[in-house]
Amino acid sequence: MPLTTTGELVTRAAEACSAVASFNVITLEHVEAVIAGAESVHAPVVLQVSENAVKFRGGHLLPLARAAAAEAERAAVPVALHLDHVQSDALLYQAAEAGFSSVMYDAARLPYAQNLATTRAAVDWAHAQGLWIEAELGQIGGKNGRPPLDAHAPGARTDPDEARAFVADSGVDALAVAIGSAHAMTTRTATLDHALLKRLSATLDVPLVLHGSSGVPDDELTAAVVGGIAKVNIGTALNIALTGAVRDFLAEHPEAVDPRGYLTVAREAMTRAVAKTLRTLGAL
DSSP states (O other), X not given: OOOOOHXXXXXXXXXXXXXXXXXXXXXXXXXXXXXXXXXXXXXXXXXXXXXXXXXXXXXOOHHHHHHHHHHHHHOSSOEEEEEEEXXXXXXXXXXXXXXXXXXXXXXXXXXXXXXXXXXXXXHHHXXXXXXXXXXXXXXXXXXXXXXXXXXXXXXXXXXXXXXHHHHXXXXXXXXXXXXXXXXXXXXXXXXXXXXXXXXXXXXXSSOEEEOOGGGSOHHHHHHHHHTTEEEEEEOHHHHHHHHHHHHHHHHHOTTOOOHXXXXXXXXXXXXXXXXXXXXXXXXX
16 A cells, blocks of 8 residues: 555544554564554554664664555555654655655754744745654653653643644644653553643644653543544554563573564564554544
8 A cells, every 4th residue: 555644644533533543663573563453453553763763773764764665555554654753954854755754853852942943944844845744842751761751740741822832833733742641651650631631632723642652541542532632652562562572482482593483472562562552542
């Protein structure tokens, strides 16, 4: 099936008061598992490659991007490619040529005025290339190996009035909001601020994105989508499934040296994790 676009999938989800799942991929096994999981429940999906994943690949975007695109084009469900948490303009400028339809430009670490200025410049460039662009406002935290921020600390949450101005002045197509989740959570214990989400949804006219969804329990995730989240980002949950499967396999087969054995069970575990998440979203 030809590649679709992130903007199309998210817009369709927002109009239907549902959400599209966007999974971070690091290896080819991640890519294969995400597509297999999506096909098993007949759901569209977004494959997203983060700047950190590109750094892991020696700073080279194309090898993983080309592999993801090739697998996506063989998929029986709609698949889009998204470049995630981009802080480097040099990486941003590779997005369109590498086959991505969308970019999450991450300047949320900067003071508001700098976040707005750099995001506005990124939006102007991206829109000229036909790219859909997402940004972040608030402190979701937990990226780049740092421990998650206190998602309940004063000032961490996305302010609705500030968000309205930011969206209008930056021209972004979607906004990742800080409502209580955090990146890199290995326990599903996040408690979301649904009252704030309701205010953000009523205030903004662009789709809302939830980052750090691996740490969000199913009932909280379902409520967030009902409350206005249209794109749900998942990364750590796949890595937990992968690592657990590899550990179990090697514990049972200490003599194993062929990586195909443990990568097979790892891929199967990630496929199940993808399907579970998509079933949760599809149950709305």
